[in-house]
Amino acid sequence: MPNGGRYPIRLGLVDEAEAEAFKSRVAQLETARDTGHPWNRELAFWVANLADELHDKLAKGKLVEPRSADTLGVLWSVFFATKAGKKRGTRSVIERAGKDLLAFFGKDRSARSITPRDADAWEVWMIEDRKLGKATRGKNARVVKEMWRMVRRDGVVDSEPFDHLSGATPANPKRKQFVDRPTIERVMEACPGLRWRLILALTRFGGLRCPSELAALHFSDINWERKRFVVNARKTEHFDHGGVRVVPLFPELEPYLVDAFEAADPGDDAVLPDITPETNLGTQLERIIKRAGIAPWPATFNNLRASRITELLDEYPIKAVTTWMGNSPKTALDHYAMVREEHYEKAVQKAVQEAVQHGDILGRTEIHGVGASDAKTLEKHDESASMGLHALSDVSSPIARVGFEPTLARF
Secondary structure: OOOOOOOOOOOOOOOHHHHHHHHHHHHHHHHHHHHOOOOOHHHHHHHHOOOHHHHHHHHHOOOOOOOOOOEHHHHHHHHHHOOOOOOHHHHHHHHHHHHHHHHHHOOOOEHHHOOHHHHHHHHHHHHHOOOOOHHHHHHHHHHHHHHHHHHHHOOOOOOOOOOOOOOOOOOOHHHOOOOOHHHHHHHHHOOOOHHHHHHHHHHHOOOOOOOHHHHOOEHHHEEOOOOEEEEEOHHHOOOOOOOEEEEEOOOOOHHHHHHHHHHOOOOOOEOOOOOOOOOOOHHHHHHHHHHOOOOOOOOHHHHHHHHHHHHHHHHOOHHHHHHHHOOOHHHHHHHHOOOOHHHHHHHHHHHHHHHHHHHHHHHOOOEOOEOOOOHHHHHHHHHHHHHHHHHHHOOOOHHHHOOOOOOOOOO
16 A cells, blocks of 8 residues: 555465466556556556456555546556557657646546547647647647547547547748758867767768667678668668668768778777767757857758758659668658759759750741841840849849749758
8 A cells, every 4th residue: 555554455266376476466566656657568458458356456455546447547547558668759759748638638537528629629728828839739649549549449438539630740841951061061170079070970961860870870880892881770660671771871971980980999889889869969069060150050960861861862863862861752852851042043044044045046047026147136135045044043133032932842
């Protein structure tokens, strides 16, 4: 008992092995109750499948919640316990969704009583009271809908009131910023040493996720002769490929890896041995960026990876890029690829060049009814085309001001 007393739980006629197994489970429940730790998946399933009589005995001993069965608090505890094997970051996202769900409805609210209008009210509360962004609300909705599917499958409820809420995590174009080569070179010059230059090179030139893919990188993963290396991605290890992909040893990246290899102690295989998947590098990177005299950009490491993906998409087929970078074409286009100023300039230059060439062809016959074979007419025509190129590339010109601000990261 929580107050120090003891509450006997009588099992009736059972064999010794069964009694010992039950005793072990009770000890796990006591530990979870006293420490506040969630049940693991195996324990949660064991509790869920207990006969009502035994479950009531455990409830009287304050080891489990009473099986009035359909309260959100109980259902959430069972659902969260099934996520014990997930990565820490994933579990934190799930835990946050549960806190927001229970904070609004209360842990004693019957799941059967919740309607689609209640779900709408929860979403309004997340917007107006919690001030959550669209992406966070989408994650919360996605988690709760997954929980509800489990609860409905188990026969506790027969409806899905949250089903109409969007579980999408939209890209935020306002947080996208292309980090060009001069900028990253200035930041590298401000780095305190080889370690930080390598971190930036792996993320900006190699497109690796930081810190998880940096932590998993070893020198034995690099094939120096064939100019490629293996990346082990925790984020995608649940896919068929197991999260393993092969990335070219890009010329911009290779010198930094060579320097790190030569500086490593004999026998050391980890490229960055002091980095773990939980290491926080963002705060120090912001200090380095400021030291370089540059205003920190949003989503610092993610935009380094996005900048590399954007560059590669300009040069290589999307299938190759997404294979190297470890994401789907849709994810690459929606969340990483950016439209740069250079794309507009290149499009305008190409359009004007084609117009000039087309004009030359027309000039051999007639332009606006004037004999274009005349040298002066051709000269004026070429001059007009040149002026058109200048007007389209000059942001102060009326023609340029008619342009639009790109918001979709698509090509």
